[in-house]
Amino acid sequence: MPELPEVEVVRRGVQDHVAGRVVSAVEVFHPRAIRRHLPGDVDFAGRLVGRALVAARRRGKYLWVDLSSGEALLAHLGMSGQMLVQPPGAPDEKHLRVRLRFADDGPELRFVDQRTFGGLSVEDVVVVDGVPLPEPVAHIARDPMDPSFDLAAAVRAIRRKHTEIKRALLDQTLVSGIGNIYADEALWLSRLHWARPTDKLSAAKVTELLGAATDVMNQALAVGGTSFDALYVNINGQSGYFDRSLNAYGQEGLPCGRCGREIRREPFMNRSSYSCPKCQPRPTGFTPTPRERIS
Numbered sequence: 001m002p003e004l005p006e007v008e009v010v011r012r013g014v015q016d017h018v019a020g021r022v023v024s025a026v027e028v029f030h031p032r033a034i035r036r037h038l039p040g041d042v043d044f045a046g047r048l049v050g051r052a053l054v055a056a057r058r059r060g061k062y063l064w065v066d067l068s069s070g071e072a073l074l075a076h077l078g079m080s081g082q083m084l085v086q087p088p089g090a091p092d093e094k095h096l097r098v099r100l101r102f103a104d105d106g107p108e109l110r111f112v113d114q115r116t117f118g119g120l121s122v123e124d125v126v127v128v129d130g131v132p133l134p135e136p137v138a139h140i141a142r143d144p145m146d147p148s149f150d151l152a153a154a155v156r157a158i159r160r161k162h163t164e165i166k167r168a169l170l171d172q173t174l175v176s177g178i179g180n181i182y183a184d185e186a187l188w189l190s191r192l193h194w195a196r197p198t199d200k201l202s203a204a205k206v207t208e209l210l211g212a213a214t215d216v217m218n219q220a221l222a223v224g225g226t227s228f229d230a231l232y233v234n235i236n237g238q239s240g241y242f243d244r245s246l247n248a249y250g251q252e253g254l255p256c257g258r259c260g261r262e263i264r265r266e267p268f269m270n271r272s273s274y275s276c277p278k279c280q281p282r283p284t285g286f287t288p289t290p291r292e293r294i295s
Contacts, residue, residue: 004061023103030095033120061177086107141175165195259265
């Protein structure tokens with residue numbers, strides 16, 4: 001699933017190409033693409049046609065566009081969702097799900113989603129701590145790139161949890177934007193195993209970890225994010241290049257860039273976690289599963 005850097009790349013593209021433009025027509029080609037918009041496709045189109053897309057915004061991994069009606073067009077990218085800007089008349093993509101045309105007859109905004117895990121919906125807006133947010137995003141914490149991000153408060157929230165540190169990093173109600181890729185990278189930089197208990201970490205160590213996560217996401221953003229396949233692209237269909245700079249995630253069997261030991265892969269929450277067995281030793285009392293013992 002796209003994480004903060006990838007979503008921010010898409011947000012910037014949407015902002016540059018569609019902000020201020022008025023929607024003239026909406027086509028929905030697959031019902032799953034708007035399944036979160038419960039009133040259905042006619043209502044979805046009716047709430048967009050004649051409305052201006054005011055500004056593209058993001059909190060953590062969540063992307064939306066403010067509408068002139070006061071509502072928000074919320075985009076769930078899921079595993080393979082793409083927001084593409086295409087000239088009118090360009091061939092339809094194989095997995096095109098929703099098309100927005102504009103009154104100026106300029107480039108279209110297309111939602112393409114191969115796996116149909118993502119989708120679009122028009123949502124009411126609520127104000128949380130003085131910030132207007134789409135209602136489904138109201139519970140999401142600020143991310144480390146938010147100018148109002150409270151680092152000390154995030155550190156306290158993480159240390160109050162009795163859980164593994166990687167689970168806390170992925171908890172979007174504690175700190176948003178960090179997913180599996182950048183959690184593994186930040187843990188590698190901080191020399192922490194993913195199973196280290198949050199309540200046993202010092203405030204200084206958690207602060208260091210969140211700083212590492214911020215640094216690595218900024219580095220990824222600078223090169224367009226991380227693309228492991230053709231499913232994550234920016235609004236022009238271009239891939240990001242941060243996968244060439246990864247130290248841990250996806251590097252199973254390759255030498256650690258710090259000590260030379262082979263990076264290991266362990267099962268974690270129905271996915272995988274990557275770490276260095278020397279730089280990131282398992283915590284005392286950690287009992288690996290039979291599958292983990294292999295690595």
